[in-house]
Amino acid sequence: METDFENLLRKNHLKVTQPRLSVLQIIAERDAAISQPVLEKMMGDEVDRVTLYRILKTFEEKGILHKVMDLNGTANYAICSSSCTEHEHHDEHFHFNCTNCHQVYCMNNFHLPPIQLPSGFKAGSLTLAITGICNHCNEKVQSS
Template sequence: MDNEKIIGDLLHAHGLKKTPIRMEMLDLFMNHDFALSASDIVAKMKARHDRVTVYRALASFEEHGILHKASEDGQGAKYALCGHDCPDETHADQHAHFVCDECHHTYCLEDVEVPEIKISSEFSVNRVNYTLSGICKECKV
C-alpha cells in the first residue's frame, strides 16, 4: 500500500520514529474522512492496545503537528490529520469543523477559515474552536 510510504515520510518529517503502532494509527486516519477518538482507534486497530499507549501516541502526533484536535465532547477528543504541513507545536491549520447531529462524526472544513476574532488583551488565546453542527453528507441521503 502507498500509505505506508506517505506515513513513513510524514513521521520522518516531524522527527518521530517509525513504529508499528504509529504507522497503523496514521493509516487509520488516512482511511477515514472524519475525525477519530482514542476509543475509535482502540476499536479499529488489529491488535489490542491499551488506551494509554494510544493516548500517548495521539498526544505526540498533536505535539508534532501531524494531528489536530477536531472536536471534543463527552466521549473525549477527536483528532484529524493536519491538511498541510504544520510546524511542530503550532498548528497553522485553523479551520472550522462540522459535527453531525446524527452520526456524531466530525469533519474538517479545510477551506472554511476561522474568522479573526478580536478580544481584549487581558486574555491570551491558546485555542480557537469553531464548530458547526447539522446533518452531514452521509446522513443526508
C-alpha cells in the same frame, strides 16, 4: 520504498513503528475525525490502550493531528494541515458536528476570519463548530 507516512514520522524525528503508521493510515482514510475508543477497536491487538494514548498525544504535540470534541464531549482526532508544526497548530477551520451520527468533520476549505482580541488577550487555538446533519446521514434520509 518509503511511504509518505514514514517520511512524516522521520520529518518529526519520530521512530517509524507499525502502530504509528497504522494510526496515520486509519485516520487518513476517513473523511471524519476519529475518537480513541473507535481507533482502539480498529487497531485490534496491534496496540494497547496506553501505547495508543501516547501515540495520539505525541502526534498532537508534533502538529500531525489535532483534537476536536464531538457532541458527546469525546476527543476525536483529525489530520492537521501542513502548516501545523510542533507546539503550534494552525487548524483554524470550521468543524462540523453531525447530530445524527455524532461524527466530526474538518471543513478545511472554510477558514475562520482573523479575530481582533481586546488588548492583553493572547489567542491560543480557535475552534468554531457547526452543528447539523452530515452528507452521509443526509443521503440516508433522502433515499429512505
